[in-house]
Amino acid sequence: MKHAPAGAGTIPPAQSPGAFFSTHPSRADTFTESVIREMTRLALKHDAINLAQGFPDFPCPPELKLAACEALNDDINQYAITWGAKDLREALSQRVKKFNAMQFDPETEITVTCGSTEAMMASMLAIIQPGDEVVVPEPFYENYGPDAQISGASPKFVPLADDFSIDEEAWKAAFSKKTRAIILNTPNNPTGKIFTKKELSFIADLCIEHNAVAITDEIYEHIVYDGHRHISLGSLPGMEDRTITIGSFSKTYSVTGWRVGYALADAALTSRIRKIHDFLTVGAPAPLQRACVAALQLPESYYKELAVEYDRKRQILYKGLKKAGFACDLPEGAYYMFTDISSFGMSDTAFARHLVETAGVAAVPGSSFYHTGGETKLRFTFSKKDETLTEACRRLERLT
Ligand code: PLP
Secondary structure: OOOOOOOOOOOOOOOOHHHHHHHOOOHHHHOOOOHHHHHHHHHHHOOOEEOOOOOOOOOOOHHHHHHHHHHHHOOOOOOOOOOOOHHHHHHHHHHHHHHHOOOOOOOOOEEEEOHHHHHHHHHHHHHOOOOOEEEEEEOOOOOHHHHHHHHOOEEEEEEOOOOOOOOHHHHHHHOOOOEEEEEEEOOOOOOOOOOOHHHHHHHHHHHHHOOOEEEEEOOOOOOEOOOOOOOOHHHOOOOOOOEEEEEEOOOOOOOOOOOOEEEEOOHHHHHHHHHHHHHHHOOOOHHHHHHHHHHHOOOHHHHHHHHHHHHHHHHHHHHHHHHOOOEOOOOOEOOEEEEEOHHHOOOHHHHHHHHHHHHOEEOEEHHHHOOOOOOOEEEEEOOOOHHHHHHHHHHHHHHO
16 A cells, blocks of 8 residues: 655655554464465466365256345345344254254354354354364364464364374363364365264263363265265264354355355354354345255255265266376265375475466365375365366376
């Protein structure tokens, strides 16, 4: 920003903007912009296939488009109730009872947010005081790092075992008197891990013993493979009043740009989350909330078909990546392939840049999922049309 020169009627600035920034540090200086979103910008610049950011390049179900158009035609243009349109909260309550085996009162225990991103931020701001410790399994979805910085949390990263299972001793050691919360993501981004009932029970016991809140990000709950079953941590005994379950319409219904998600928690937690949510965003887009009610009316076959479709895409990318020399395993859930790139002899960031520029394929450097490390990893999404994936694989195979 340029300041006007001092003269009649102008007050000279006391300090140049540069001096202001050097003497006034900000919490925004403690983290970088999202690497995932940066890779999307790089993909656009190089006209590369974007297997970096997890969003579909195929349309959402027609029922949702129709409902969104109807909502606009019906002039649903003004603010919804700040914590979410009543019909959407009621539909969510029914769906969650059936699918997640949890009961939430739509009047006091459900908050509709601007995506699960806002649900996570609002939840953390609602329960964390600066200095509180938050246990985060590593690797983790990139946003949780900045979320911790913004809320003032002190993150305690707990490495998952090589097969991404829970290392019980490491988890026990991570909890202390200062532990206020844990952040769990199942099915997991970037690893595809689905935490088992046994692992979840172990985590639940630790939360109960240490009086900690569990914030669980379950946005890939319907994208599961090979007979794996998603279980909500909040459905385990003793977790009802200490779990915030976060969900979203983004991935299940292929509408990542609609920005509609939700936080489910008991009334005491919800009243805090709602206050933060109100002053952060006032509310999620009203016409799209109406359309999300239609999403929740889709038949059960929709969810089965979604998993079958993603399974096929998973196989296409898996075979292509293997052929191109990447080391990877099939994920249990979500829509990412977390690969090992050691054999290519380049660091994750250099290799990601090289892939965009020379092969025309964008992926995410592994280090963005770790507080330290991850330089031998690269994450690809398969949330794309079959032909997009086939073309990306063709380009990658040419590279080696
Ligand atoms: N949580 C996880 C684990 C994700 O992978 C993503 C997006 O990739 C999000 C949250 C963001 O979801 P939303 O679009 O609901 O904000």
